[in-house]
Amino acid sequence: xxxxxxxxxxxxxxxxxxxxxxxxxxxxxxxxxxxxxxxxxxxxxxxxxxxxxxxxxxxxxxxxxxxxxxxxxxxxxxxxxxxxxxxxxxxxxxxxxxxxxxxxxxxxxxxxxxxxxxxxxxxxxxxx
Amino acid sequence: xxxxxxxxxxxxxxxxxxxxxxxxxxxxxxxxxxxxxxxxxxxxxxxxxxxxxxxxxxxxxxxxxxxxxxxxxxxxxxxxxxxxxxxxxxxxxxxxxxxxxxxxxxxxxxxxxxxxxxxxxxxxxxxx
DNA sequence: CACATTAGTTCCCTTTTGGGTACTATAATA
DNA sequence: TATTATAGTACCCAAAAGGGAACTAATGTG
Numbered sequence: 379x380x381x382x383x384x385x386x387x388x389x390x391x392x393x394x395x396x397x398x399x400x401x402x403x404x405x406x407x408x409x410x411x412x413x414x415x416x417x418x419x420x421x422x423x424x425x426x427x428x429x430x431x432x433x434x435x436x437x438x439x440x441x442x443x444x445x446x447x448x449x450x451x452x453x454x455x456x457x458x459x460x461x462x463x464x465x466x467x468x469x470x471x472x473x474x475x476x477x478x479x480x481x482x483x484x485x486x487x488x489x490x491x492x493x494x495x496x497x498x499x500x501x502x503x504x505x506x
Numbered sequence: 507x508x509x510x511x512x513x514x515x516x517x518x519x520x521x522x523x524x525x526x527x528x529x530x531x532x533x534x535x536x537x538x539x540x541x542x543x544x545x546x547x548x549x550x551x552x553x554x555x556x557x558x559x560x561x562x563x564x565x566x567x568x569x570x571x572x573x574x575x576x577x578x579x580x581x582x583x584x585x586x587x588x589x590x591x592x593x594x595x596x597x598x599x600x601x602x603x604x605x606x607x608x609x610x611x612x613x614x615x616x617x618x619x620x621x622x623x624x625x626x627x628x629x630x631x632x633x634x
Numbered sequence: 635c636a637c638a639t640t641a642g643t644t645c646c647c648t649t650t651t652g653g654g655t656a657c658t659a660t661a662a663t664a
Numbered sequence: 665t666a667t668t669a670t671a672g673t674a675c676c677c678a679a680a681a682g683g684g685a686a687c688t689a690a691t692g693t694g
Binding site for chain 4: 445467468469
């Protein structure tokens with residue numbers, strides 16, 4: 379399965395975009411887009427998890443969607459999928475070496491989110 | 507317009523999630539989800555831009571989608587919108603103080619994307 | 635008067651995402 | 665022998681997100 383190339387010449391850091399005429403930011407967007415991917419990566423950054431563990435941490439995701447998102451992350455080589463040949467089935471998901479490089483970014487995002495909640499939700503509750 | 511609260515108790519760093527019973531990661535996901543938001547924030551991190559400037563940097567986005575995404579980022583207080591009362595219209599978009607706190611994250615994402623392209627695209631071209 | 639310009643909006647259509655239910659395999663358990 | 669458990673898949677339908685093209689407002693220019 380051939381990956382789609384993403385050309386992008388307007389990147390304001392294109393001189394740092396190495397030898398590819400592709401904006402790295404667009405690549406990141408492709409990887410991380412999707413309603414559950416950031417959350418999945420975040421949970422896996424702590425430790426590998428079974429399918430059912432991830433599902434229980436994401437109460438609103440359906441089995442079908444979770445499978446889809448996991449497959450997509452696997453295709454992008456962000457996570458691995460390890461099947462244990464047991465009954466009932468056991469499948470473990472975890473970050474690849476490449477995926478682990480996202481951890482500091484995820485941690486900063488978490489920090490930002492926390493700060494955001496403080497600023498924005500406090501602002502709202504004081505207005506109400 | 508009341509923002510939607512996002513409850514989430516399974517966050518593996520919930521003890522650091524301050525006083526809100528809301529996973530910050532989910533909040534971040536809400537803010538940066540959307541096909542163009544990360545790119546828009548990235549471009550604005552360099553300098554404020556006019557609507558038409560952003561559009562020209564995102565050749566594949568339609569006017570409607572760009573407007574939508576900008577409105578959404580504005581609602582989340584990540585960017586500001588400044589209308590100049592001139593003809594033809596001039597509207598400037600830029601990061602808010604809160605939005606500027608995303609810059610280091612965006613820069614790391616860019617770095618990750620660049621690294622990803624090197625590893626994954628080189629791997630592919632050597633297989634082909 | 636016609637045209638260009640900018641930042642939109644509106645309408646309609648397609649694609650993606652999501653939701654529900656049913657179905658599968660296999661071994662252990664009751 | 666029927667049930668349970670896990671990690672899915674298949675199918676069908678509804679909702680949301682996204683895309684394309686046409687339209688608008690207001691003024692300056694030819």
